[in-house]
Amino acid sequence: MLIGVVTEFEADRGLGRVVDDDGQVYLFHVVEIGDGTRSIDVGQAVTFEALPRFGELQAGNVEKV
Numbered sequence: 001m002l003i004g005v006v007t008e009f010e011a012d013r014g015l016g017r018v019v020d021d022d023g024q025v026y027l028f029h030v031v032e033i034g035d036g037t038r039s040i041d042v043g044q045a046v047t048f049e050a051l052p053r054f055g056e057l058q059a060g061n062v063e064k065v
Helices: none
Strands: 002-010 015-020 025-029 045-053 056-064
Touching: 025 045
Parallel strands: 025 056
Antiparallel strands: 002 015, 002 045, 015 025, 045 056
């Protein structure tokens, strides 16, 4: 599991970005938020997995810390 921070989240589109401790940016979709709330705040610390999707690594299994 990687550790990161949510830097963007567009609730109307269900898309966001997480940046890990090394500065790598990962996209994620709202369905990847583990608690099922379908919402997450910018600045929220998270753990996640880097999963290959659509030809790039994206954040999966995003869990709020």
